[in-house]
Amino acid sequence: MGVIGHEPTAGSGRSRIGSHELPTETVERSATESRRRDALNTRSMNIPHVRTDRSEGEGLPIGLTLLSGAIAASMLVPISWLLFEVLTVNPEQVWSDFTRPLTAEVLTNSILLTIGVTTLSILLGVPLAWLTVQTDLPFRRFWTVVVALPLVIPSYIGAFSFVSAFGPRGEFQSILAPLGVERIPEIYGLPGSIVVITLYTYPYVYLTTRAGLLSFDRTLLDAARTLDHGRWEAFRRVTFPQIRPAIAAGALLAALYAVSDFGTPAIMRLRVFTRQIYVEFQSYQSEYAAVLSLQLLAIVLVVLALEYRVRSGGRTGGDGAGRGDAADPAVSLGTWRWPATLLPAAVSATALLVPLWILGLWVVNADPNASDALALQGFHVINSVKVAAAAAIVAVLAALPVAYFAARHDSRLSDLFDRATYVGFAVPGIVLALALVSAATAYDGALGTRFDLVPTIYKTIPLLVFAYVVRFMPQAVGTIRTNTLQVDPKLTEAAQTLGSSPLAAFRRITLPLVRPGIVAGAALVFLTAMKELPVTLLLQPLGFENLVTLIWEAQEQAFYQYAVIPSIILLIVSGLSMVVLLSQGGREGL
Template identity: 65%
Template structure:
């Protein structure tokens, strides 16, 4: 009985520590709790009206567009991110250090800024059209709609796959590939049979983040005029259609749960470990005559994702007209506020993701996997829905006697960031944990180390790159988060994204250019720091 109370059993026979399991369960419950507001609101809708709303043509269109958008973006992101990770880590690609950083930088550009830039550049009367007009080209392909949304979201989400795959490749024991080559496996066969099984969990983790981002993004589909769940929910909330918005939110949550279950199903059953002695090293794969042509892939992707928005922001800054508006003047406190809350969210998210990611990576059981999947739900919920839920609960908490003021406070804002973006840290920590050979921990235990000491001395140093990468991802996405920041920030607390939003909403683009560029620069510097921790040099 004592054994049953103190331990839980995993599928492979290992025991799940009760304390760690309860901690992970508490974290998962805290991440899911705000969503109860959606459920409570939806069940109040009369069944007949609910059925009528859910089967109407507009709902079917929203469902189809959302699913197709998510699928297309995920597939394209994998097709871009995995080759880029392999090229920059395992081959003799020219200027690989440079490309390692540059191809990750699109993640620092908010997708809504990218969408504005692409519309301004490639729209019917955009800047690119004006450049081609002297050549007799009167019309460009329509950038609006499904193709434009897929293009923009892919360009700013493929780094999720790139970074998780890159982290797995850097911690991969390359001597295994060399051993396969000595057994007469060609390069493709060695990759398929040795490398791919090791990096599949990382690819799945990155693909999951892309899928959830694509189905929860609001800004890009709205700008591209594509009717999806997030856009329709936003419209209904502001049109006082709370019933319909709640029902759409439930449908969106059902899709999220389906995606989580699908990723769980395709996740490899086997756990792949490495002693990391050959990690990140080995002889680079020679590209031969394809060495220089291979640079066309990172060059073309980064040109679209980085050069286009920087070009448009520069034009906004130089060519914008109109008188000065003191109320839109930029202040450095906006940047300080952005960095402060993003750093706080990154630290907290990394700390709370560590128990969940370690538990699901170290112990293979339905319970540990369920807790891991539960944390991903918050990432897929639109920021506007999560913010409204926290406003609802925060306002009621304020009315309780002797209760501290909860809304609007920075603590509630940071909590929203953690709920939204903790899966990024979990998705980075879990694959790193899978790479750690349990025999190393067992050796430390036989030498007298307690479980906590063995984790601190053996496991934590090995998974540190994953922890750093996860925290950096949270920092980057927190810097860009708009809906939650607008609704939950304390009065007078301005950040870069709120200033950009105010300037763009009022069509004073010249006042949006400076904070947008500064946002990209700060996030870019954090990306450089993160990648430098992953042993760029080989």
């Protein structure tokens, strides 16, 4: 038997294996039959058809390795440059900036804000997840969806809605004035910021905890009942240790959002790192802004370390063998069944109805004679779509090789490249934007203004798109990597055995199968880039305006009626991102 080789026959559309000619369709038929056999085998073993075995780093493809490494390195450029900038500052100046009273105030407020938001998000998200998964709460399917909806509202839209409703001379004050109430509690500052950000971040804890509860082994609760444990005792001793990693994952997202949020603290007049960095940048105090950015990064690292410690100390819920049906509640609330609906009703009503109420009032009370300088124009929408679409395309193209390399080659190098792409997502947007401003101005000063053939990059569309890519590419990497892991490597191996090159096998076999992940990743990048605030404000080109800049300018000038339509458009966009999220997660447990 001779050596197997591949030789295309000119003009025949056939492939040669050894001394035999096979039609090109044989390649596809062989791959299809292999996939069917593997699916049947996995179903017969009652396990999911997800192929996760990967090569142990042997024989890494040079081209793919270099390409993935270059992409990963480019994702680290902004933060690396920021660290370089801080190191070049006079140490005495750095110490002086660290010891400023303003720095201490900003640090204290940022820490208290992060702790407050994280704690309240857990106190809201965990009970809501427990009620909608493990109890006989009335209308569970309805509350399951409704309590997650605040996630679609950008926090800065929620913030100026709450200020308009509950601020001095706000709508709520006007309602209470005839009753003799002349002053209501102050919404500005730390308490108001904690409340508003919590209302739009608790769904992170709710969703991750709900996922943990859906995979929870209910036979453990049955065992607790046989030992005469009550509802609270069973939750504390049985359920909580099992879902602690899921709670920690959601708490991490809430904490990172709180520490990196710019819009809400700025609207609430709270001095935190993100707001003060923006103020110093606008005042041309770039060195102090860089020092503040370094401190903010330190807080992010502490949050990540704490989350890892909490998550690593938890236990998983097993393999789900005793999970049970989500439609069959494990806990009966008894006489508390209907009163328990007050929690999801109060939380969702506060988070959803206040912004909708305020937006409706702005439409009704709009002044028809007001200047239309801030009115929504077609170019605002076009600019938002243009830069977000460009970011989505570039992010997917950059994510493909990194995700494929991480999924198919299990090595320290592939893991390093994969994790490097997540740095931009963990870094607050204001810090990322400041780093790119510093890097771009240094580049323009060194090359762009000295050579006519070298274009400047500061305040340009390409720089803004690159910032979006660095910030949101992990969304594309994650979805593409997950879909690639579900593709059986035997399919591409069969194609290569029949003579296809690795690139051709990827194009004909893997790419069509991971297309859902590509589409989902592109959609998530597009939708999140559409509503990104701090990066857009710092890097927008001169004369460039989009939906986000229009909303922010209208808010700063208190012309709220001009923020209504752009806000509604962003709410619709955010709602579409929730649809993409749910379509990836499936309908299980609804």
